[in-house]
Amino acid sequence: MNITDAAYNTVRDYPGGSASLAPRIGIKSPAVLNSKINPNTETHHLTLAEASKLMALTGDFRILHALAVEHEKVVIDLPEIPECRDMELTDKVLCVGMKGGDVMSVFREIMADGRITSGEVRDMSRVIQQMHIVLAELNKQIQVCIEAPETEKA
Template sequence: MNILDAAYNTVHDYPGGASALAPRMGMKSAAVLNSKVNPNTETHHLTLVEASKMMAMTGDFRVLQEMNAEHRKVAIDLPDIPECRDIALTDTILRIGMKGGDVMSKFREMMADGRITAGEAQDMSKTIHRMQVKLAQLDSQIKACIETPQKEKA
């Protein structure tokens, strides 16, 4: 498949096809949308904004997936994270981000000569352990931000 086929299939696989999707996208007619996704039409083209809107409305991300494949990239779904205004949480994640390179830097140093000594392995274990402690703290802070039904009733 390619990007044009993905756009065509997104429209035509949508329940009700272009007739149902075009009005939701703010297009005057299904014929316009059909023309924009027809790979053989030279005069009408789907804009990036329209493609994004189409994906949001249909929940069909084949266009994005094909663009990623064409450019040897990947997209992942981001997790739903509850809103939390905890400054300490923000501080923790920033510190991990800034210091998180320790594991990678240590690994790079360790592999510089193409072998791993017992001392290097021990140093790496300590670095990994420090990172695990930081991540456990972050996990705990994130869980503390989740509002439980009991908290909401109080």
């Protein structure tokens, strides 16, 4: 589905359609919204802000998914994590980022000559194993944060 069809279907499938949505996204009349989503109309178009409001109000993300497909990307939902101001957790997340960089750096080095030796496989495996350990520690800390969301550590 292309973005034009996604916008059209988002409005049409919403209970009350354009009559319900137009005033809620700041468009003066349902007729204008209908023009903006009509694939055959060349004079009116949804703005990015209007498309974003449509998605927020309807909970329908077909426009976003169509954009992602058009640009060969994917969209994933972020997990809902309660607020937690744990500096140890922040440090752990940064460490994950650094270890992830190590994995990529080592891989780049071992692929520099276009082949992988058994020693390089062991080196890569060691870096990946370290990443697993860091991720397991991060998972533990996040679970603590979820179980005690009011935690506030400095």
